[in-house]
Amino acid sequence: MSDKAASLKDVAGAAGVSVTTVSRLLNGSLALPEETRRRIEDAIRDLNYQPNPHARRLSRGRSDTIGLVVPDIANPFFAAFVAAVEEEADSRGLAVSLFATLNRTGREVAYLEMIGRKHVDGLIFVTNHPDDGQLAALINAAGRVVVTDEDVPGADAPKLFCDNDQGGYLAGRHLADHGHSRVLFVGCVEDMISGRRRFDGLRRALCEFWQADIVPASYRGSYTIAFGREAARRFIAEGMPATAIFATSDEITIGMMEVFRAEGVSVPGDVSLVGFDDVAPFHLFATPVTAVRQPVSAIGRRSLGLLVETDWQKLAAPAPQELMPVELVVRESVAPPAKR
Template sequence: MSAKRAVSLKDVADAAGVSVTTVSRLLNGSLQLPPETKQRIDNAIRDLRYQPNPHARRLSRGRSETIGLVVPDIANPFFATLVAAVEEEADKRGLALSLHATLNRSGREISYVTALARNHVDGLIFVTNHPDDGELAALINQAGKVVIVDEDVPNAMVPKLFSDNEQGGYLAGRHLADHGHRRVAYIGGPQEMISTRRRSQGLERALEERGEPVRVIRYEGSFTVEFGRQAARRFLDEGMPATAIFASSDEIAIGLIEVLLAQGVSIPDEVSVIGFDDVGPLHLFAPPLTAIRQPIRALGERAVALLLETNWQETESLSSEELLPVEIVVRNSVAPPSKS
């Protein structure tokens, strides 16, 4: 026995007494019909149990109804939270999400941006975590609908969405200054990254507002647990040259604290510590870690809105930068400098 033939668009059109084009345009939302005509088509769809082919519908509309999200690492809690927020917002808007993890490699980033240019997705939310030599920016400018989130790709003329990194550094610096700290170690990512520079600038501005001599020691590397460990060992080898440390990511803070506690350094009695991101369970640390909290879920939701609502024909909107506010979550890892 042969398999039953699937009901086609022509079957629906014949049953409703209209053309195939009329049914197709009604289903893709490009045609308004008199109520009685629409009812006949609806009845035919119901009676015949017609199931529209979503792939064919997407082709007829000239779009995929899928957006892309490129992140460096889905194992990192920061990026995992961002992915979840983008996924939920896309789903609310009836869109599918195509997720790509680059392992923070430029070659993989370039291949995913190239896929956008080939119309595999309707737009791309792009997150990098390393400096660009210019090749990626040029490709993004050619690709079209891209929104850059979290870290900058300099010279890419597309909408950009960041947390207010400078304000985050300022809040950390003010909190340390309020406790009497004048010598602070700043442990950040690569100097070329916008987050590294702006958080450092905010930290210095807050400390200098007190009008007293300030010393900021910088250790710059990567936003990883391992770099946090390396920075902590260097800090100890140099004789703990600061009374407080500002670690500019959860991952750095985890590696830092691991080494300090293993070496018997008491937090905050011997050195105070502030983190950045506050996406991990920092309240479970001993002591609970004070941190600057990024609005990660809001970043994901707003990124989807920017991608869908930007007028991509309007040149002015293609070089915009939007900042979302951060906040300080005060716990128990900061105290006045030790007298000793």
């Protein structure tokens, strides 16, 4: 024997069958008589043939690899989400190709186009900015895409979100129960479903509790620490016009708490605060922060489940949308309104 690795053709020759017969036996698509199957297995053993797993996957028309597109893997929320998807994929014998877009449309477009080139079997797609229609068109053309966490309006794909409206309601009800009617909403732009639904839930809770038409003030920006700092400075400069704040992401909450601490604003002595996500270690803060908790790990696992379990041939419009439950984790950042 030479040092050259045995090929599929070598196995077929030794077993006295065709290359196609060996290939179909290896990929599980052909049942053979016991004597024929034994000849092939003996040839594989004697020749020390090592099947090429990539070639076998291609022969079945799939890669057994899932694409996972997220805005930012440095963000603790997305890091936890990625870990959950990886764990679920591993339990199903699948590989995950991870792509971080930096929340840039151009990179999102490039990764969506991969599914058309068969580099992955499907995509779990997460964006964190409004879409002008370009992403929706690509998702509809690609098929086999699950949209998670933030909506892409117009995309006819299975979608999975946390119950943002209920999260806003839980925050608003908790603040109202402590006597707050002047609540500042700090979140993303209204074009994004998460911000719109969280605001609507907050408003619904305040109106229901106070039996009045209350429209909370709002600062709109991005889910970043930088925007949280900017919002806190604006809040102070405007004379602290609310007695409580609903900060709708971990990053916004962290940025606001940094500025409040530096400027001597007490939470909850001067202003109460409720956060959202609860992936950050809010229980370790000098004032432990009450927050609405997203089930980020469950969202990651279910996203993978939706992708592999959906019957894409029978998927009818409109595609299904699922909501994952949220919960309020009460700590020490809410108190009755300060007397100013």
